[in-house]
Amino acid sequence: SQQGEEDPQALSIQEGENATMNCSYKTSINNLQWYRQNSGRGLVHLILIRSNEREKHSGRLRVTLDTSKKSSSLLITASRAADTASYFCATDAADSWGKFQFGAGTQVVVTP
Amino acid sequence: DGGITQSPKYLFRKEGQNVTLSCEQNLNHDAMYWYRQDPGQGLRLIYYSQIVNDFQKGDIAEGYSVSREKKESFPLTVTSAQKNPTAFYLCASSKLTGNTGELFFGEGSRLTVL
Numbered sequence: 622s623q624q625g626e627e628d629p630q631a632l633s634i635q636e637g638e639n640a641t642m643n644c645s646y647k648t649s650i651n652n653l654q655w656y657r658q659n660s661g662r663g664l665v666h667l668i669l670i671r672s673n674e675r676e677k678h679s680g681r682l683r684v685t686l687d688t689s690k691k692s693s694s695l696l697i698t699a700s701r702a703a704d705t706a707s708y709f710c711a712t713d714a715a716d717s718w719g720k721f722q723f724g725a726g727t728q729v730v731v732t733p
Numbered sequence: 734d735g736g737i738t739q740s741p742k743y744l745f746r747k748e749g750q751n752v753t754l755s756c757e758q759n760l761n762h763d764a765m766y767w768y769r770q771d772p773g774q775g776l777r778l779i780y781y782s783q784i785v786n787d788f789q790k791g792d793i794a795e796g797y798s799v800s801r802e803k804k805e806s807f808p809l810t811v812t813s814a815q816k817n818p819t820a821f822y823l824c825a826s827s828k829l830t831g832n833t834g835e836l837f838f839g840e841g842s843r844l845t846v847l
Contacts, residue, residue: 625775654835663737663823663838664776709775711836719764719783719829721836722792725775 625653625710625724633730640697642727644710645690651713653686655695658707658726667695667708672715700731735760739824739839746811746818746846754809754842756824764834765807766825769793770841776823782807783829811844819846 625646634640644653652671656664670677670686670693677684683696697704709726713719737758746752758765764783768776778791782801796815801807807826811818822842827834 656836661821661841661843663840664825664836665838666835669835713834719827719834720778720781720789720791721766721825721827722778723768723776728773 625712625722627708627710627724627727629727630725631728631730633732634700636700636702636731636733638700640700640704640729640731642695642708642729644693644695644724646710646712647691649715651715651718653693654711655684656709656711658709664709702731702733705729705731737824737826737837737839739842741842742840744842744844746844748846749813751810751812752844754811754822754844756807756809756839757805758826758837759805760826760828760837761804762826762828762837763804764827764829765801766827766836767797767799767807767809768823768825770821770823779809818844820844
């Protein structure tokens with residue numbers, strides 16, 4: 622079963638706007654990660670946030686984690702056309718070390 | 734350059750045939766994974782291995798088999814028992830330092846059953 626669930630399923634924005642997507646999960650986790658996938662390609666790691674962290678930044682990316690609500694959000698600021706991709710959250714459940722499970726993803730389209 | 738190599742990139746199979754997808758990594762990672770992705774959907778875990786000669790079933794292992802005889806290699810066999818094998822298959826590896834690890838993915842193998 623999918624551990625993480627993202628919303629929205631799809632997001633269409635213009636260049637320069639911010640894109641926010643959310644991930645909810647079901648069980649206690651060691652960490653939560655966000656990945657990006659361009660169409661027909663493999664996934665690329667973006668950022669990892671540990672269960673004892675609440676917020677993390679990397680360039681134009683900002684990730685938050687609320688373990689009490691079992692949810693995370695990914696914010697991409699000042700979007701570019703090159704940010705067009707699908708974004709997935711992945712969790713590593715606390716009772717299943719090293720078993721990474723993914724959500725269904727958010728498809729983001731950034732138009733020039 | 735270090736990375737994960739999946740082959741073949743495209744594969745066509747007739748119903749009733751077994752096929753094997755190759756996954757090789759030169760990152761010296763202990764853990765390796767196989768995921769299946771259907772159109773417009775997320776990744777579902779088929780099998781994973783955290784050490785040579787050991788592997789565990791994921792969420793959708795039925796109709797698939799794996800082996801881990803070498804640290805660098807984790808081939809996936811899609812057997813005739815898999816009723817709907819047409820999908821995009823992704824292999825990944827991870828160093829698993831402490832209680833966490835980043836996944837590194839190959840470019841995927843697209844299997845089509847004719």
